[in-house]
Amino acid sequence: MTDRLDDTMRFHQTALNARAYRQQVIASNIANADTPNFKARDVDFRAALAGALGGKTGDVTMKTTSARHIAGAVSGTFDASLKYRNEEQGAVDGNTVNMDVERAAFAENSVQYQASVTFINGLLTSMQRAVQGQ
Secondary structure, eight states, rough: HHHHHOOOOOOHHHHHHHHHHHHHHHHHHHHHHTSTTOOOOEHHHHHHHHHHHTOOEEEOOOOOHHHSSOOOOOEEESEEEEEEESSSSSTSSSOOOOHHHHHHHHHHHHHHHHHHHHHHHHHHHHHHHHHHOO
């Protein structure tokens, strides 16, 4: 019984981590909307979640642009390989961020994150009621 509960909670924790990471990437795209030659990126949520559930773990390495930067790696529990978004309308400065697409993706990801949190809350409430015998 506890194994099934652990597996269910681990699944939802992994999904929430992937959603939070995608939210950070989309926010980075929005923040760099006016940066010349910035290429919009996104996380393939399905592939990241499937990789995490399949036991793949990836390291996200930090990019250094100077010899004085500290090298490091952030360990992830899912395949956090970023993909570039397809350019819908090119900009003169080489920036590929489309604010309408980014806002829509940000809002959709937020709603899905909140839905996952609500589902987890309902699951825990049900478990609490079962333990209390209500």
